[in-house]
Amino acid sequence: QDPDSDQPLNSLDVNPLRKSRTPMETFRKVGIPIIMALLSLASIIIVIVLIKLILDKYYFLCGQPLYFIPRSQLCDGELDCPLGEDEEYCVKSFPEGPAVTVRLSKDRSTLQVLDPATGNWFSACFDNFTEALAETACRQMGYSSKPTFRAVEIGPDQDLDVVEITENSQELHVRNSSGPCLSGSLVSLHCLACGESLKTPRVVGGEEASVDSWPWQVSIQYDKQHVCGGSILDPHWILTAAHCFRKHTDVFNWKVRAGSDKLGNFPSLAVAKIIIIEFNPMYPKDNDIALIKLQFPLTFSGTVRPICLPFFDEELTPATPLWVIGWGFTKQNGGKLSDILLQASVQVIDSTRCNADDAYQGEVTEKMMCAGIPEGGVDTCQGDSGGPLMYQSDQWQVVGISSWGYGCGGPSTPGVYTKVSAYLNWIYNVRKVRQLCPTHCAFPPVLYPGSTSLSLGLI
Numbered sequence: 001q002d003p004d005s006d007q008p009l010n011s012l013d014v015n016p017l018r019k020s021r022t023p024m025e026t027f028r029k030v031g032i033p034i035i036m037a038l039l040s041l042a043s044i045i046i047v048i049v050l051i052k053l054i055l056d057k058y059y060f061l062c063g064q065p066l067y068f069i070p071r072s073q074l075c076d077g078e079l080d081c082p083l084g085e086d087e088e089y090c091v092k093s094f095p096e097g098p099a100v101t102v103r104l105s106k107d108r109s110t111l112q113v114l115d116p117a118t119g120n121w122f123s124a125c126f127d128n129f130t131e132a133l134a135e136t137a138c139r140q141m142g143y144s145s146k147p148t149f150r151a152v153e154i155g156p157d158q159d160l161d162v163v164e165i166t167e168n169s170q171e172l173h174v175r176n177s178s179g180p181c182l183s184g185s186l187v188s189l190h191c192l193a194c195g196e197s198l199k200t201p202r203v204v205g206g207e208e209a210s211v212d213s214w215p216w217q218v219s220i221q222y223d224k225q226h227v228c229g230g231s232i233l234d235p236h237w238i239l240t241a242a243h244c245f246r247k248h249t250d251v252f253n254w255k256v257r258a259g260s261d262k263l264g265n266f267p268s269l270a271v272a273k274i275i276i277i278e279f280n281p282m283y284p285k286d287n288d289i290a291l292i293k294l295q296f297p298l299t300f301s302g303t304v305r306p307i308c309l310p311f312f313d314e315e316l317t318p319a320t321p322l323w324v325i326g327w328g329f330t331k332q333n334g335g336k337l338s339d340i341l342l343q344a345s346v347q348v349i350d351s352t353r354c355n356a357d358d359a360y361q362g363e364v365t366e367k368m369m370c371a372g373i374p375e376g377g378v379d380t381c382q383g384d385s386g387g388p389l390m391y392q393s394d395q396w397q398v399v400g401i402s403s404w405g406y407g408c409g410g411p412s413t414p415g416v417y418t419k420v421s422a423y424l425n426w427i428y429n430v431r432k433v434r435q436l437c438p439t440h441c442a443f444p445p446v447l448y449p450g451s452t453s454l455s456l457g458l459i
């Protein structure tokens with residue numbers, strides 16, 4: 001007996017044909033419960049998402065045992081989770097490290113090798129130089145890409161001795177019994193194709209820029225807000241300024257956006273590590289350099305490409321033309337960020353002039369450099385903090401990192417930049433550590449003022 005039948009149960013007059021349901025009845029019987037179930041599911045999901053958003057905003061989840069701590073206890077220098085996860089994914093400091101025993105000269109990117117026994121540098125002779133040696137040299141500088149090398153003739157102003165190179169325990173060495181360099185050639189080495197852009201910028205100050213000109217420029221963002229500029233060094237690493245991270249030292253909420261000259265609407269990349277040099281509150285402007293390691297390597301394209309590091313001996317004389325870029329030409333448009341990337345052409349300002357009594361009065365150290373236009377002007381507002389100061393030789397090089405300055409490009413107070421060539425050894429060492437321990441490296445934590453000391457597993 002069909003319970004839905006309107007036949008009385010005791011009726012003997014049973015209709016052999018079942019009465020078909022009307023669409024309304026089917027809807028009442030099947031549709032409404034489904035809709036109710038979906039609605040309750042949706043509200044449960046909404047509640048879960050809301051709870052997660054609130055928890056993420058104000059709390060941090062310790063792994064074992066599972067419990068929440070306020071987000072203010074994240075990266076504050078004290079272990080609040082039993083296993084210390086709250087202090088693990090934080091901005092970490094990394095010391096200068098040992099001297100890297102290889103370097104590249106501005107003389108056609110030729111390779112030089114240090115003999116640690118004597119402290120002398122030598123130029124690498126092309127005799128018996130192999131691809132394996134090229135790879136070792138580049139690995140010593142923290143590159144993991146496939147290098148290219150070729151022979152170049154020894155120039156007339158070659159001042160270093162030219163010797164054959166050999167390899168021992170993953171490092172290049174000067175060959176002990178080195179004879180004359182029979183080939184008469186040096187090794188010109190390129191560890192990574194870098195510093196090439198699709199478009200050459202025009203020389204006009206403070207104008208809109210195209211990502212085609214500056215494919216290495218990235219936006220570094222905290223909680224989706226643009227904080228600093230930065231530049232792509234290789235598929236894994238972004239170069240920027242350390243002071244960008246003074247306010248927020250937890251790594252989770254930092255993201256990198258690459259491949260666009262607009263600030264909004266382009267995909268952001270997860271950050272794995274942020275590394276700086278020890279912060280000294282006595283000299284807050286010193287060592288304003290940071291490296292960001294991305295969680296996943298970048299794929300290079302026309303709009304995402306690396307810029308070259310400077311050569312160790314790249315000395316830029318006053319008035320050398322340079323470029324700065326950024327979204328942060330703040331004074332120009334009333335303290336707001338620009339939605340479109342802006343560029344300005346500037347030039348090297350002599351550091352004696354920059355340190356004069358009417359300028360920075362000795363605050364500019366040897367590891368900083370000044371750039372601006374000598375006559376000053378609003379067009380030379382420096383770009384974003386952390387963004388590159390760029391010099392074009394054969395390729396574009398990041399010679400400076402936008403760091404500090406007073407006002408906006410007045411004639412006596414130009415922008416001050418971290419001199420990248422002073423930190424090559426540090427950059428090489430930081431990138432090398434990644435290769436030695438690709439999944440997890442414990443860097444010493446950074447302690448900004450107000451934090452107490454802490455010791456975790458240090459390397």
Ligand SMILES: [Ca+2]
Nearest residue numbers: 073078080086
């Ligand atoms: Ca803590």
